[in-house]
Amino acid sequence: MNLKNICDKNINSNKDIPREVSLEILEFAESGYKEIKTAEKVIKAFERLGQKDIQSGIAITGIRTTLDTGKPGPNIAVIGELDGLPVPGHPHENQENGMAHACGHHAQIGSMLTVLTGLSDKKILDNISGKITFFAVPAEEFVEIQWRNELRKSGDIEFLGGKQEMIKLGAFDDVDIAMMTHTTPRKIKFSYGGTDNGLVAKFIEFKGIASHAGASPESGINALNAANIAISAINSQRETFKDEDHIRVHPIITKGGNVVSAVPDQVNIETFIRGASIDSILDANKKVDNCLKAGALATGAEVKITTIAGYLPLNNNYDLLEIYKKNLNDNFNEKELILDGHSGGSTDMGDISNLIPSIHPYVGGCSGNSNHSVDMVVDNYDLAILESGRMMAHTIIDLLKNDAEKSKKIIKKFTPKFNKKRYLELLRSLTNEEEYLS
Template identity: 55%
Template structure:
């Protein structure tokens, strides 16, 4: 069969049972879980994969799953990914009432489109024409949230990295993968978005320590940790004019604990923040400035600041050859007004980490409403486009990569200039990790 005949067969495979990936997506929507806690989600996917009589490896990085199907001849191993997690979004119409977890980023459709690709490709007639293998991975914890809880688990040795793909990389789950691809939901898209770049991030968890005293009677005896935190945040704002536009620096702290009771000088204030930027150097530079601001806050009141810095995600970029190949299929099957070139995005994903290790693409698909991601407004309106059509476009990309003795996949792999080896990558992340206390008590 030639490539277009293989693609026709893949479409037939999927169309007959396209309710299965759509129903799974809707089931996951109704049972949202946050990162490293996606036990119900993982079990549902495991059970679904088992109905296709596949060997499934589960429990990778706690809740992750992996299964591989083989072409008839040896060749590269292409991974198609989906993400398991939601994030806490109180009042989202499909929130878990206990945990407030909700699929406000559309990861439930990613699991659906990953499964749709599998269904499309998983038949003898198709695999007979492909050289190499296709690995389907459901990966935990993409949303970088619940930092305090995850850091506690990290200190207890449950996992080392807060992002699921990072932990997968460390555990060796990507050691045999040559190319990785996944399709993410995106608000306000008519069809598909391809290419683009995105910010990386460093995460920080900060504690200002002061001294408590009666807020009305004895404020002079206290050391006000909230004042220290306010001065630190003002100092961060004062640095914004020093950030250059092309570095896309974003620093957005929140106070997660601002004091105990109002008639007491606060002796403990906790802050979480991300320091985001378009390059590793720019993020490190901004992070250095943030640390100075945090110390300045503590210094100004004579208090103490404990700064925990955690490796976040690396900036993302798509492999240009792989992205062009993906777009060829969009051009064949969609009108030009349904295909959008993505620019730089301020958000971050651990697909950026994979981009430093191998050729990747991280295209976007519509089907969502206009609600901002991570808010209670974000919902998927149409499941056919982000599950079935997105799954099909990925399956077609795999067919183009692995047909004809995997000629195109091998060319992409050969021309790709890897930024980091696995050991360099792990060293980079581990070097970012730090925990330091600065005491300015007189």
């Protein structure tokens, strides 16, 4: 009996369900920790596909449900992300909140559901061991940071990323291996194996003294000048960043003053500091803090720096990737498959990948300038949802057949970068507030 053939037949005969759910979600994109309607659709889809025990409301909107073979063995997570992000003018912008699925997360939910349609079959489950747990996770996009920071302060969440919060709450405690497939508008069928930067986020408030900008600027302290000096100082640090660390510091000024006739007494900056390793992020973070203080020192302003833990660098597990890649090669032409290098972007799948063996490949079937751009849309749902789900389902069959021999080997060989306790300590140590009075 060829389990992969049975899986493909199941996917084909149920293909309308993941597609319908994805297209529905596309029309009412919601941002992180607000994915209420999106989560309802996913729960309904799980029920429609025969899942009975569905845990919901984890980290506000997160969901998980398990397909159990009834035999002992590893638990493999298949992840889909629930959130959209603010992209004004996107063709599928939600007019109520300005959010859009310009990162294709609606298609990820579809590909996760496709895996369930393929594997939820007695003939398959009788011939594999262990469990497969399906996750719909909130808040992957690191956006609306100030709003999320308020949620953090009120105790509704501790971490800004949905997977981080779900890890803390124990939703991944029983999971041994994780995978998901992200969409990309690059002209490829699949790409795999790439690494991503990690990040910390900052918001910075410069406080000066307002005075009449024409009549008495000498009696004010110009917070905008402090911010400009700080940004120039940050730019002067760029030559100190090593190429291999892929440091990205990209500040924006979110408030530049109150009125043109007064010396600005309040200027706010937000920035990410991204890097390929935790050490390099910490190094750049310290330099940026010094530059911010230099702006305050030069002008006599005050600066309050709030630093918030972002995501950890992403690493794919190469043993797991080997199995996934073999399935790609069995189904696609080598020219349609790309081995990725390093990306300056970041994802909280990075956090998962530091704890358990994980893969985060990409699937094409989209058009547009890049993920997050106003023209990024999925235009080939068969590839983005069905084929991407099918490749994960085939990989899971390989991992869990023969008494889950292959996955047990991968788990045994894997050395996590952190255990959960150390991981949570790291995130907590990265989050802090500092006031500098010059």
